[in-house]
Amino acid sequence: MFATLLNMFDLNIIALAALGSLSGVLIGALPGLSVTMATALLVSLTFSWPMEYALSMIIGVYTGGVFGGSISAVLLNIPGAPSAICTGFDGYPLAKQGKANMALGLARIGSFIGGLIGLFFLAVFAPPISEIALKFGPFEYLGLIALGLITIGNLSEGSFIKAILAGLVGLLLSTVGMDPVHGIPRFTFGSMNLLSGIGLIPSLIGFFGLAEVIVQMRIPSHKQIISKQLGSVVPKLKTFLNMIPLIIRSSFIGAWIGALPGVGGTIASFLAYDNAKKTVKNPSQPFGKGALEGVVAPEVANNAMIGGAMIPLLTLGIPGDAVTAVMMGAFIVHGLNPGPLLMINSPELFHFIISLFLISNILFLFIGLLVTKYFTKILSVRPETLMPIVSVLCFVGAYAIRNSLFDVIIMVATGILGYFFKQIKFPIGPVVIGLVLGLMADGELRRVTMISEGDILGTLLGKPIAIVIFLFALLQVTDQFPFIRKKRRQLTIKIKYFFKIKIADKLVK
Amino acid sequence: MKKISKLVFLFTMMLAVSIVTFAAGQGEQPAENYPTKEIEAVITWGAGGLTDTIARNFLPLMEERLGDVAIVPQNKTGASGAIGSQYVKGQPADGYTLLVTTTESAGVWNVMGTSDLDVKDFEPIILLSNLIPTCYVRADAPWDSVEELIADAKSRPGKIISGYAAPGSLGHVSALLFSKYSESQFNMVPFGGGGKVSAALLGGHVEVAFNPLISVMENYKAGKIKILATFSNETILEGVPALGKIEPSFSEVLPYGVMVMILVNKGTSEPIKEKLTNAALSAMEDPKWKEIVDKYYIQMIGATGADFWEKINNWKPTTTWLLFDAGVATKSPADFGISRK
Numbered sequence: 001m002f003a004t005l006l007n008m009f010d011l012n013i014i015a016l017a018a019l020g021s022l023s024g025v026l027i028g029a030l031p032g033l034s035v036t037m038a039t040a041l042l043v044s045l046t047f048s049w050p051m052e053y054a055l056s057m058i059i060g061v062y063t064g065g066v067f068g069g070s071i072s073a074v075l076l077n078i079p080g081a082p083s084a085i086c087t088g089f090d091g092y093p094l095a096k097q098g099k100a101n102m103a104l105g106l107a108r109i110g111s112f113i114g115g116l117i118g119l120f121f122l123a124v125f126a127p128p129i130s131e132i133a134l135k136f137g138p139f140e141y142l143g144l145i146a147l148g149l150i151t152i153g154n155l156s157e158g159s160f161i162k163a164i165l166a167g168l169v170g171l172l173l174s175t176v177g178m179d180p181v182h183g184i185p186r187f188t189f190g191s192m193n194l195l196s197g198i199g200l201i202p203s204l205i206g207f208f209g210l211a212e213v214i215v216q217m218r219i220p221s222h223k224q225i226i227s228k229q230l231g232s233v234v235p236k237l238k239t240f241l242n243m244i245p246l247i248i249r250s251s252f253i254g255a256w257i258g259a260l261p262g263v264g265g266t267i268a269s270f271l272a273y274d275n276a277k278k279t280v281k282n283p284s285q286p287f288g289k290g291a292l293e294g295v296v297a298p299e300v301a302n303n304a305m306i307g308g309a310m311i312p313l314l315t316l317g318i319p320g321d322a323v324t325a326v327m328m329g330a331f332i333v334h335g336l337n338p339g340p341l342l343m344i345n346s347p348e349l350f351h352f353i354i355s356l357f358l359i360s361n362i363l364f365l366f367i368g369l370l371v372t373k374y375f376t377k378i379l380s381v382r383p384e385t386l387m388p389i390v391s392v393l394c395f396v397g398a399y400a401i402r403n404s405l406f407d408v409i410i411m412v413a414t415g416i417l418g419y420f421f422k423q424i425k426f427p428i429g430p431v432v433i434g435l436v437l438g439l440m441a442d443g444e445l446r447r448v449t450m451i452s453e454g455d456i457l458g459t460l461l462g463k464p465i466a467i468v469i470f471l472f473a474l475l476q477v478t479d480q481f482p483f484i485r486k487k488r489r490q491l492t493i494k495i496k497y498f499f500k501i502k503i504a505d506k507l508v509k
Numbered sequence: 510m511k512k513i514s515k516l517v518f519l520f521t522m523m524l525a526v527s528i529v530t531f532a533a534g535q536g537e538q539p540a541e542n543y544p545t546k547e548i549e550a551v552i553t554w555g556a557g558g559l560t561d562t563i564a565r566n567f568l569p570l571m572e573e574r575l576g577d578v579a580i581v582p583q584n585k586t587g588a589s590g591a592i593g594s595q596y597v598k599g600q601p602a603d604g605y606t607l608l609v610t611t612t613e614s615a616g617v618w619n620v621m622g623t624s625d626l627d628v629k630d631f632e633p634i635i636l637l638s639n640l641i642p643t644c645y646v647r648a649d650a651p652w653d654s655v656e657e658l659i660a661d662a663k664s665r666p667g668k669i670i671s672g673y674a675a676p677g678s679l680g681h682v683s684a685l686l687f688s689k690y691s692e693s694q695f696n697m698v699p700f701g702g703g704g705k706v707s708a709a710l711l712g713g714h715v716e717v718a719f720n721p722l723i724s725v726m727e728n729y730k731a732g733k734i735k736i737l738a739t740f741s742n743e744t745i746l747e748g749v750p751a752l753g754k755i756e757p758s759f760s761e762v763l764p765y766g767v768m769v770m771i772l773v774n775k776g777t778s779e780p781i782k783e784k785l786t787n788a789a790l791s792a793m794e795d796p797k798w799k800e801i802v803d804k805y806y807i808q809m810i811g812a813t814g815a816d817f818w819e820k821i822n823n824w825k826p827t828t829t830w831l832l833f834d835a836g837v838a839t840k841s842p843a844d845f846g847i848s849r850k
Contacts, residue, residue, distance in 0.1 A: 040561065137714030178588075181699050182837060183621060183676035192595065192624055195588035261708045262701070316711060317727040318704045322555075325704065329562045332723070332804055339727020404592065428510075442702045450668055450698045451714070478545050 013056045020060020028068020031397040035065030036322040043330040051334035063360040067111040078209035083265030083302040086273035090294030104372040107299040114300035115361040117251035118307025130315040135260045138447035144470030145441045150476045151274035152430040155282030170434020180443040188200040193406040200396045202407040203414040207396040210415025260306020264321045265302040272301030544578045550607040553590030564609040570792035588616030591624035604777035612768040620829045620838035631772035633817040635789040639766040639808040640721040642683040644737045655737045662693035671695040672715035679767040683719035685727040685831045722806035740765045826850045
């Protein structure tokens with residue numbers, strides 16, 4: 001490992017990783033330009049390069065890109081990527097309070113630490129984690145998605161009923177398109193464009209971006225607040241020390257979700273945000289109004305997800321998300337076949353990849369600092385100048401995803417819908433969660449019924465991991481009722497007490 | 510006076526601009542000069558997928574042979590590739606827009622009810638390559654050969670779980686093909702993606718799956734899975750039997766696979782098509798392409814003209830009727846003049 005690290009002192013590799021990081025941060029920050037797209041382009045561009053150079057650039061883009069998504073989420077309330085949705089929940093209020101630099105500084109360092117912890121899991125525990133991840137089948141996935149859906153109730157900023165309704169609207173929107181099992185068109189009204197459903201990214205840009213533009217444009221110019229105060233870019237060490245338990249929890253969630261093929265960073269950041277909201281008793285400000293913890297948790301999780309997502313790729317040859325799928329293509333083009341034999345036949349390569357991730361993480365810590373310093377300046381632009389520019393970005397971003405005009409229509413439609421939602425204080429977060437999880441839930445639920453041939457409960461009994469996940473999900477719901485929560489807590493204390501006595505007995509003996 | 514001269518100036522400028530744009534619009538130069546501007550290549554599947562990888566490795570080699578213009582690959586995905594094809598259909602038939610798509614999309618839209626478009630609405634440049642699926646199981650599965658698997662599936666119909674990516678995908682049609690010609694039944698479950706199928710198989714949630722060689726090779730080498738057969742008549746991989754050899758009932762429909770093709774809009778002039786076809790044929794000889802072919806376990810085809818249509822017309826009845834009989838396709842292939850083989 002150290003020998004490979006020493007060999008890395010090839011300036012080209014570091015320069016390319018830095019270039020990759022920089023472009024990753026920029027691409028990640030622009031909604032509609034996705035890291036997947038950037039890596040796919042890089043794969044063909046770097047085809048004739050030596051493998052080391054190609055990999056360093058691709059890995060740089062990947063790590064930089066995941067962090068980049070938080071920049072636009074904090075500054076403009078437009079998540080640059082779905083995994084940055086939660087970062088905006090508290091990041092944007094912080095930016096409005098003139099603490100944009102603080103929010104981005106936390107996001108950057110959180111991403112860095114999350115990235116390192118994820119990498120640690122990859123470097124040390126890759127084979128056992130991949131073994132456990134394989135135990136996750138449709139039942140376990142359905143349980144995880146149920147957990148994700150339950151976070152909706154926890155995301156309500158005002159009315160609980162509104163949050164649930166919003167989640168249902170999202171679920172309804174997710175049913176549009178070809179059904180995942182038989183390919184039968186649902187709610188497409190004969191439109192070919194709707195066959196692939198309501199695009200997640202165009203609706204993100206609409207719901208968050210365009211809707212915000214319309215809201216801002218309606219505020220008379222003398223009432224608009226421009227924050228000249230941006231705060232320090234480097235957060236205080238003390239702020240971080242207090243968050244260590246949260247950071248560790250979030251990175252566990254991120255790395256773990258990342259290791260499950262096909263789940264992805266979006267759910268990782270949802271669950272981390274939800275966890276932060278439940279476990280942090282005294283946030284710096286209430287969640288949803290600018291809690292620093294609300295920025296750190298999802299950012300730690302979505303970067304820890306990277307290390308996790310590399311686990312199935314490098315140990316099984318199975319890509320965990322869209323970017324790792326592209327990366328697998330890159331590996332193969334360069335004559336390297338990721339799979340169970342990679343760590344056995346060429347451990348030096350495995351270490352090389354880990355070292356590259358390490359270097360890219362360190363690089364974006366500094367590159368991110370430079371970039372955010374300039375990016376936050378846009379907050380001092382008057383909204384009547386800034387908002388038209390943002391709306392142009394919304395249109396370009398929506399078009400760029402698939403080069404499709406239809407996505408622009410989706411973006412405008414969701415933008416207008418989002419504006420009215422904001423007017424009636426109908427939360428948008430749950431709508432998007434419903435949209436993200438709906439299609440997955442649909443697929444998993446039907447897989448569960450198909451595999452169990454209808455006998456869901458009977459088959460569930462044979463799956464201990466799934467039972468634990470479902471019980472956990474059930475607890476989240478029952479804990480909403482005070483009398484059940486009280487009973488449950490008493491029981492937990494009793495159980496803990498019982499075990500303590502047992503352990504004490506053993507120690508005495 | 511000043512105002513008038515300004516107006517005159519403005520008018521002349523507008524005239525100049527419109528002449529320039531008009532001239533640019535008159536870009537239809539004689540076919541001998543083709544190509545004079547960059548060529549757009551629309552890939553109907555997503556970035557990073559197998560089709561995309563094949564296209565992005567092959568197009569630059571074609572580009573080298575077409576002279577001093579660039580071929581710019583673009584992914585236009587959605588509706589199993591129908592969105593991108595619709596776009597190409599709407600472009601002028603001048604050879605400046607290529608369509609890179611696969612048989613599992615363009616060949617089945619009609620019967621799946623996805624789109625009115627069909628391969629017939631375009632003209633072929635080349636049928637590039639074929640990815641042949643394999644039938645594979647976990648290393649600790651009770652079956653060591655296709656015969657054993659079939660016998661077991663026959664003794665308990667619909668009980669063995671088989672996984673595939675999505676309706677109409679290669680894995681799905683292969684599973685249907687396998688079940689039809691071996692006269693056995695499986696519990697076929699879609700997993701929403703090839704990677705998820707592999708993970709589910711390794712984790713034991715799925716018992717048998719069908720995927721191209723490239724996606725199963727590494728786990729095969731590591732001894733985590735057993736490949737029972739390849740969907741071909743000749744042996745492709747040493748030690749793995751060809752399905753056509755062990756089960757003769759299959760041989761008429763084999764080799765089966767997903768084929769990547771490059772098309773242009775209908776009505777493109779002959780000399781342009783010829784130039785593109787020649788460039789593609791010559792690119793197939795490139796050592797760089799052969800390297801890709803080896804790495805991805807791709808079967809080269811290189812069929813053009815009448816040969817192209819013969820291969821497509823051979824492929825279509827098998828797949829469309831399979832999908833229709835399984836209740837996946839909503840429209841009968843007979844409505845589109847495809848008769849049972």
